[in-house]
Amino acid sequence: MTAEIGQAAIFLSILSALWAIGLLCVGLRQRNPNAVQSGRNAVIATFVLISIATGALIYGFVTDDFSMRYVVEVSSAAQPLLYKITALWGRMAGSLLFWLWLLTVAGAVVIWQNRKETTDSLADYALIPIAIVQLFFIILVTGLIEGVYNPLARFPNGQIAPDGAGMNPLLQTPSMAFHPPTLYIGWISLTVPFAFAVGALASGRIGSDWILRSRRWMLFSWIVLTIGITLGGNWAYRELGWGGYWAWDPVENASFMPWLLGTAYLHSVMIQEKRNMLKLWNILLITLAFQFTLLGTFITRSGIISSVHAFAQSDIGGYFLGFILASTAGVLGLVAYRWKRLKSANRLESLLSRESAFILNNWLFVGLTLIILWGTLWPIISEAINGQKASVPEAFFNKVVIIPGLLLLFLTGAGPIISWKKITPNNFRRMFLWPMAIGLFGGAVTWGILALKGHTAPIYSVLCSFAGVFVFAAIFAEFYRGAKLRAKRQETSFLNGLNLLIQRNKRRYGGYIVHIGIVILYIGIMGSKGYFLLESDSLKLGESMQVGAFQLTMKNGFQEERENYIRAGVAFDVKKNGRQLTTMTPARHFYHKAGQGEQDTIESAIRHFGVNDLYIALGDLPPNINAGGVVNVQVYHNPLIGVVWIGVAVMVLGGIVAFAEKYQRKSRTLIE
Amino acid sequence: MKQRRLKIIAASVILLVAMAFLVVAGIRSTSVRHFTPAALVANANAVDNQKVQVDGIILEGSSKWDAVNFELTFAVREREGSETVNVIYADRLKPDNFTDGGSVFVEGRYDATQNLIVASKLMTKCASKYEGAESVTMTSRAGG
Numbered sequence: 001m002t003a004e005i006g007q008a009a010i011f012l013s014i015l016s017a018l019w020a021i022g023l024l025c026v027g028l029r030q031r032n033p034n035a036v037q038s039g040r041n042a043v044i045a046t047f048v049l050i051s052i053a054t055g056a057l058i059y060g061f062v063t064d065d066f067s068m069r070y071v072v073e074v075s076s077a078a079q080p081l082l083y084k085i086t087a088l089w090g091r092m093a094g095s096l097l098f099w100l101w102l103l104t105v106a107g108a109v110v111i112w113q114n115r116k117e118t119t120d121s122l123a124d125y126a127l128i129p130i131a132i133v134q135l136f137f138i139i140l141v142t143g144l145i146e147g148v149y150n151p152l153a154r155f156p157n158g159q160i161a162p163d164g165a166g167m168n169p170l171l172q173t174p175s176m177a178f179h180p181p182t183l184y185i186g187w188i189s190l191t192v193p194f195a196f197a198v199g200a201l202a203s204g205r206i207g208s209d210w211i212l213r214s215r216r217w218m219l220f221s222w223i224v225l226t227i228g229i230t231l232g233g234n235w236a237y238r239e240l241g242w243g244g245y246w247a248w249d250p251v252e253n254a255s256f257m258p259w260l261l262g263t264a265y266l267h268s269v270m271i272q273e274k275r276n277m278l279k280l281w282n283i284l285l286i287t288l289a290f291q292f293t294l295l296g297t298f299i300t301r302s303g304i305i306s307s308v309h310a311f312a313q314s315d316i317g318g319y320f321l322g323f324i325l326a327s328t329a330g331v332l333g334l335v336a337y338r339w340k341r342l343k344s345a346n347r348l349e350s351l352l353s354r355e356s357a358f359i360l361n362n363w364l365f366v367g368l369t370l371i372i373l374w375g376t377l378w379p380i381i382s383e384a385i386n387g388q389k390a391s392v393p394e395a396f397f398n399k400v401v402i403i404p405g406l407l408l409l410f411l412t413g414a415g416p417i418i419s420w421k422k423i424t425p426n427n428f429r430r431m432f433l434w435p436m437a438i439g440l441f442g443g444a445v446t447w448g449i450l451a452l453k454g455h456t457a458p459i460y461s462v463l464c465s466f467a468g469v470f471v472f473a474a475i476f477a478e479f480y481r482g483a484k485l486r487a488k489r490q491e492t493s494f495l496n497g498l499n500l501l502i503q504r505n506k507r508r509y510g511g512y513i514v515h516i517g518i519v520i521l522y523i524g525i526m527g528s529k530g531y532f533l534l535e536s537d538s539l540k541l542g543e544s545m546q547v548g549a550f551q552l553t554m555k556n557g558f559q560e561e562r563e564n565y566i567r568a569g570v571a572f573d574v575k576k577n578g579r580q581l582t583t584m585t586p587a588r589h590f591y592h593k594a595g596q597g598e599q600d601t602i603e604s605a606i607r608h609f610g611v612n613d614l615y616i617a618l619g620d621l622p623p624n625i626n627a628g629g630v631v632n633v634q635v636y637h638n639p640l641i642g643v644v645w646i647g648v649a650v651m652v653l654g655g656i657v658a659f660a661e662k663y664q665r666k667s668r669t670l671i672e
Numbered sequence: 673m674k675q676r677r678l679k680i681i682a683a684s685v686i687l688l689v690a691m692a693f694l695v696v697a698g699i700r701s702t703s704v705r706h707f708t709p710a711a712l713v714a715n716a717n718a719v720d721n722q723k724v725q726v727d728g729i730i731l732e733g734s735s736k737w738d739a740v741n742f743e744l745t746f747a748v749r750e751r752e753g754s755e756t757v758n759v760i761y762a763d764r765l766k767p768d769n770f771t772d773g774g775s776v777f778v779e780g781r782y783d784a785t786q787n788l789i790v791a792s793k794l795m796t797k798c799a800s801k802y803e804g805a806e807s808v809t810m811t812s813r814a815g816g
Contacts (some may be wrong), residue, residue: 006682022736025705035766170768220733239766240768241765242765249750292753348676348678348680349679350676351680351683356680360687361689363684367691368686370691371691371694371695374695375695375698375699378699378703378708382703388705388706389705389706389707390703390704390705390706390725391703391704391706391725392702392703392704393702393704393793395702395780396698396699396703399698399701399702400694400695400698403694404691404694536742536763536765537742538739538740538741550795600768602765602768602796617765618765619737619739619742619765619766620737620739620766622739628737629739630740632738632739632742632765634764634765
């Protein structure tokens with residue numbers, strides 16, 4: 001019965017979404033507060049209806065309702081409760097419903113945030129595009145269109161399966177339970193700033209109001225996407241057994257591109273606030289960022305790119321492409337309609353100024369996005385150009401991204417300290433000289449260390465160290481100067497001054513903390529991508545292998561029974577320079593039920609030595625380990641990989657500090 | 673005023689050209705041609721000793737794992753055909769989801785005389801996520 005209620009709720013939500021779109025349009029046009037209020041209520045109704053549908057599906061999972069097709073495909077009776085619930089987004093039909101549900105939550109939150117506003121506020125305009133996107137997803141999950149079935153549908157003829165197929169074991173880990181929803185939340189909250197941009201165009205209020213309202217949503221989205229992308233990398237690192245966390249796979253790229261564009265937007269809105277420039281650019285940028293969240297789904301669902309993850313071909317890609325094109329055309333139409341109001345009031349005064357540093361930053365972010373898009377779509381592009389399908393490996397991205405990436409790193413330090421309008425010799429001397437000198441010293445030290453270790457011409461590492469140390473010095477100097485000034489003015493201690501400084505301008509100094517996180521992240525990437533070791537060997541019990549300074553000796557095999565799988569593996573003694581350090585136990589899991597996944601998965605052993613990791617993955621286990629069977633072992637030494645996670649944590653912390661700045665400037669007019 | 677605009681335009685153009693150059697150079701030096709097994713066999717001499725990508729089905733019964741030498745050998749079959757290419761993949765673990773009859777993606781250097789790819793990269797489809805044929809069999813199994 002619950003499944004039927006859920007299905008009915010989905011169908012009813014078509015009406016509530018249409019009602020919302022219709023009444024908001026009419027009400028805002030005719031200045032009819034009752035109609036607008038009714039439109040708002042309809043958005044809430046959509047949220048309630050989709051919540052019912054989502055709840056009904058979760059109920060199906062929890063009660064093991066194997067008459068429901070989706071439940072059978074991703075769950076099974078023995079699956080732990082957590083993974084029965086996360087099965088909600090285990091495959092396409094359910095993940096679309098989950099996406100839709102989050103979208104309705106976003107709509108409800110926008111209404112709640114603006115509940116005290118009169119009925120013609122910008123937020124009401126923004127609800128229209130939100131409701132349109134909701135309607136698109138509602139239609140996808142009804143099951144009326146080809147290529148995707150209704151996640152609440154039962155098997156025809158009342159069939160009931162004895163048990164479900166179970167979720168892929170690779171997904172049955174906590175970080176995989178949280179990685180997809182985090183990404184979804186990030187993508188979906190990107191819909192809101194986009195909706196405000198559209199609302200600004202529609203209402204003609206293209207001042208700073210929409211920027212103020214959308215900025216915080218964007219920042220929220222940015223924080224969540226940063227966490228989500230990192231959880232994905234962390235999951236891949238721990239679960240997939242290839243010792244890395246990022247491989248420029250189309251799916252990874254699809255999550256990374258909206259992040260890049262969102263980051264660009266967070267910077268360019270500052271220019272609009274301070275200098276009233278880039279109005280048009282900001283609207284286009286946020287539109288692009290939103291479209292890239294859909295494009296990601298298109299790339300991964302349409303089957304046009306074959307990749308590890310390529311979700312099988314389905315017709316759904318066509319719908320996404322159609323929606324992307326139609327909504328982009330709609331925005332461009334509105335832009336043309338409002339063309340006169342989008343003109344900038346100010347112009348760039350000099351190429352060497354904070355404005356142009358911001359613009360260069362935006363160019364680089366958008367440029368990087370386009371480079372990554374080009375590489376991701378190269379299989380299609382190359383086929384179109386010369387009829388020969390080709391694709392680019394990881395090396396392409398690593399090669400092409402490095403120079404713009406290092407320039408961006410340099411800008412994270414240069415941007416905050418360069419003066420507005422035009423750099424002066426005085427500004428350069430005061431702000432740049434010392435950080436540059438310290439940066440050069442840092443680069444030289446890195447060169448020395450690497451040369452001693454026998455690495456010749458590590459040009460990019462040296463550049464990265466130079467830029468990183470420069471940024472550190474520049475940002476720390478900013479904190480130091482500001483804190484000292486505050487302390488002096490308030491006649492208090494330096495630490496109190498520092499606290500006051502951050503409290504008074506959380507957005508600015510939160511941003512600087514993010515920049516420090518970026519530097520840390522770059523250093524981690526440099527170490528782990530540039531200097532990892534990989535050794536492979538076939539070992540019998542008692543035999544040893546050497547990886548860098550570590551000696552690993554295979555001690556004994558083991559096997560344990562777990563909740564829904566068997567864990568089997570071997571234990572290794574780990575020594576460094578002859579000194580016993582620890583025991584590591586890489587294993588494989590043999591799941592009793594694996595859905596469409598592999599039943600036998602690699603469970604690497606990872607041990608942290610400071611910020612460096614030793615990582616052991618096992619190949620197929622022979623039945624006769626104790627009788628001299630051979631085990632295939634692959635061992636990685638990943639230097640500085642811990643620094644990657646620390647860097648991201650600092651970035652997220654900075655984001656949260658910036659986010660804590662209250663939305664208090666409503667009454668204060670910004671520079672007009 | 674005019675001069676400044678000119679400078680800004682010049683800077684933008686330089687940036688754009690630099691980026692385009694990066695991409696073109698990157699593609700030139702790394703792009704790997706993609707074939708199906710049949711197309712590779714047909715063009716064998718043209719791509720001898722070049723890096724190629726092949727994607728197809730792991731020929732049923734062909735895969736052999738030699739644990740002692742840490743070596744995986746198998747043949748990739750055309751999806752809807754019988755042409756095959758041999759593959760050797762050494763010193764790397766067999767990826768999860770590698771089973772005869774499954775989808776595979778191989779990248780490596782092609783030796784035309786032996787019709788053999790010495791693979792440097794091997795990917796299987798991420799099984800969690802494919803829908804379609806598989807779920808049909810799943811459904812019929814569940815129904816029956």
